[in-house]
Structure formats: structure tokens, C-alpha cells
Amino acid sequence: MDELYTRVSSATKQVLYQHMKDNNISLLNYNFNHFFQYCIKKYKIQVISHHFSNYKIEGLTIVDELGISFSYEIDNPKVKQNFTLCHELGHFILEHEGIYFAESIENQESLLEREANIFSAVVLMPDIVLLSKIYYNCETFQRVQNSLEVSKQALLFRLLDFLREYYPDKDSEIKQAIETYIEGNNASIYRLFHDIREQIIGEFHQFQPSLINQVKQRVRKVGFVTSQEYPDLLNQDNWKAIMDESINLKIWLVYNKGKSIAYVWDKEKFSDKEARKKAELQLLLM
Structure with missing residues (x-):
């Protein structure tokens, strides 16, 4: 897995896992909105919707003398709105330099946008929550997707990135395991989770309530x-x-x-x- 993903994923879990520990959040009932609303309240961030007829601007972040505001495309599906809101929060929590950030189809490969995307994916689908739901609770792909309020594509790519971080030389095995998991067979992905479960749990338990x-x-x-x-x-x-x-x-x-x-x-x-x-x-x- 590339250094960018590892660095941003680790930074995201530093703040997210501490919040989860401080608030004794249930792993099986986890939803990103608890953390998101906590940040919105703590940093006095205004969240509003917008609409552009060309649908090119998915989200906006503005930081100026008037305060901080996030906006999202109101006509997007709810799961896309969720990803966008966490993406915009990522710009702020990761302390990206600048006063204006626009998430669009045209700039997805920029460094700051990639970092915000990683932040969003980890907040929506934390490692420890995926382990709890997929390995310990044996939930189907569809059930995990619905409970975390994410799209099929978002969960698919999250599992790819997540497992590649632990198994950098098993790309074909990872893809096959995810494909069969989507089809309803969790045996292969269960084996992958089995060998890394102690690492995931250990990382989570490094954090204690303040x-x-x-x-x-x-x-x-x-x-x-x-x-x-x-x-x-x-x-x-x-x-x-x-x-x-x-x-x-x-x-x-x-x-x-x-x-x-x-x-x-x-x-x-x-x-x-x-x-x-x-x-x-x-x-x-x-």
C-alpha cells in the first residue's frame, strides 16, 4: 500500500478512535454521524446544501474570517452526500492549507483531494468496525453497506485499500475474496480478517478514554x-x-x-x- 494511504489513514484513526473511546461508541452500531456532528459542534462549522446544474461540484469547503462552512450537492444520493460531508471535514481536520476547497470530477487526483477521500472512507468505514461487522458478526456485504450508509462502490474500494495495507503482495487474492463476499460467500474474506484481527484490535486499544x-x-x-x-x-x-x-x-x-x-x-x-x-x-x- 502506498505511503499516502498509510499516513492519512493513521492520522484519521488518531482522532476518530479517541472519539470512539471517549464516547464508548458501539462498534456494531457505529455510524459516522456521531463523529461528524461532534466536529461540527466543536468547531462551529456551518453545513449547507448547494446545487449546480452541471453537477460538477460535489462539495465545497470555505474557511475565512466569517468562519468555516461545508456544502454538498443536494441532488446527490444520500450515500454520496455522506461521503462528501466527511471529505470536506477531512480538509479541515487534516489541516490542509487554503481557504477554499472544491470537490469535483476534474480534480479527484490532486494530493489534497486524495487525502480527503481517504479520510472520508476511514471515518465512514473504520478498520475496527469492519472487523467487528464482517469477521465477528458475519454480516453480509449488503448489510454492512446499508448500516454504514455508504455506496456499494465506496465499500468495495474501502475493502480493497484496507486489505492491501495488511497484504501488499496479495492483490489478486484480495480482489477474489471481495468479489465472493459481495456474492454472499464470506469464507475467503473471513480468512484474510482472521490473520490480521489482533493487529486491528491492538491498534484500537492503544486509545483509552481521556x-x-x-x-x-x-x-x-x-x-x-x-x-x-x-x-x-x-x-x-x-x-x-x-x-x-x-x-x-x-x-x-x-x-x-x-x-x-x-x-x-x-x-x-x-x-x-x-x-x-x-x-x-x-x-x-x-
Whole structure:
């Protein structure tokens, strides 16, 4: 597999897998839209539709003093729109230089467009999700295609690129396995996945939920956590990031007889006084 694909695929999984871990996203129920909407909200990106009568412009990205906007051809099939939206997000996340990007039939071979296409394919059909669906859940080609909301062509090329990365010298075997998989026989593609499954799983498990997201999810459930559960809360360098995550979160520290405990609470569930009392009680029990 060429260096371009490996580099962009790896960079994409760095941000995507961390997001999946932070949000405990189900592999079998994965859909790109969770990650896409998270990015749209985080970076305040405006998404709109457009229509050109010649259908030459599939997608547009504009980055200027007014902000960031993506647009897509409204008359395209839904699966094509999905690919375009992730493609445009790729220009932004991959930090491509420029203020204007246009996805068209005429520029598909440009370096930046190829990178955005790889990003889109990986976000729509992540390695770990393909392994889960095809190898462990034994889903048909059609079922995988429908659940991930992609076109037949997109899934076909994704499987080709994905398997070539692991088997650079087995091109004919890969093509034959995919062809028979499309026809309803998964034995050949199952064998290919079997030999690389540990690599795919290992790569995914290199990522762990961040402290911020662990704390946020826990507070969302019970309203209150302390450094007894998450010792890194004692490091005040982490406090700003935690409070920036939500206007409802507050964090503080109490001391007693040489011991200290940091605590985070949801101010809509506990008053400052109530939270402090809970922290002081835990401190006494330490």
C-alpha cells in the first residue's frame, strides 16, 4: 500500500478512535454521524446544501474570517452526500492549507483531494468496525453497506485499500475474496480478517478514554466524583479543560490533616455547599 494511504489513514484513526473511546461508541452500531456532528459542534462549522446544474461540484469547503462552512450537492444520493460531508471535514481536520476547497470530477487526483477521500472512507468505514461487522458478526456485504450508509462502490474500494495495507503482495487474492463476499460467500474474506484481527484490535486499544471524558460521563450519571476515583484530578493543570467541557461542571479541592481530595460536581444537581460536604465526608474516610 502506498505511503499516502498509510499516513492519512493513521492520522484519521488518531482522532476518530479517541472519539470512539471517549464516547464508548458501539462498534456494531457505529455510524459516522456521531463523529461528524461532534466536529461540527466543536468547531462551529456551518453545513449547507448547494446545487449546480452541471453537477460538477460535489462539495465545497470555505474557511475565512466569517468562519468555516461545508456544502454538498443536494441532488446527490444520500450515500454520496455522506461521503462528501466527511471529505470536506477531512480538509479541515487534516489541516490542509487554503481557504477554499472544491470537490469535483476534474480534480479527484490532486494530493489534497486524495487525502480527503481517504479520510472520508476511514471515518465512514473504520478498520475496527469492519472487523467487528464482517469477521465477528458475519454480516453480509449488503448489510454492512446499508448500516454504514455508504455506496456499494465506496465499500468495495474501502475493502480493497484496507486489505492491501495488511497484504501488499496479495492483490489478486484480495480482489477474489471481495468479489465472493459481495456474492454472499464470506469464507475467503473471513480468512484474510482472521490473520490480521489482533493487529486491528491492538491498534484500537492503544486509545483509552481521556480523563476529561471519563469524569464528564461519570458526573453525568451520578453528579459527583472525586480524586479517589480519578487521582489525576489532584493535578490542577487538568481543571480548566474539565470546566471548559461544560458550564455545569465545577471542581475544587479540600484539605484535612495533611490529606487532600479534589472533587467535581454538577452544579444543577448539587449546590457548592452540598458538594463540599460530600467531599469532606470522603476525606474523613480516607
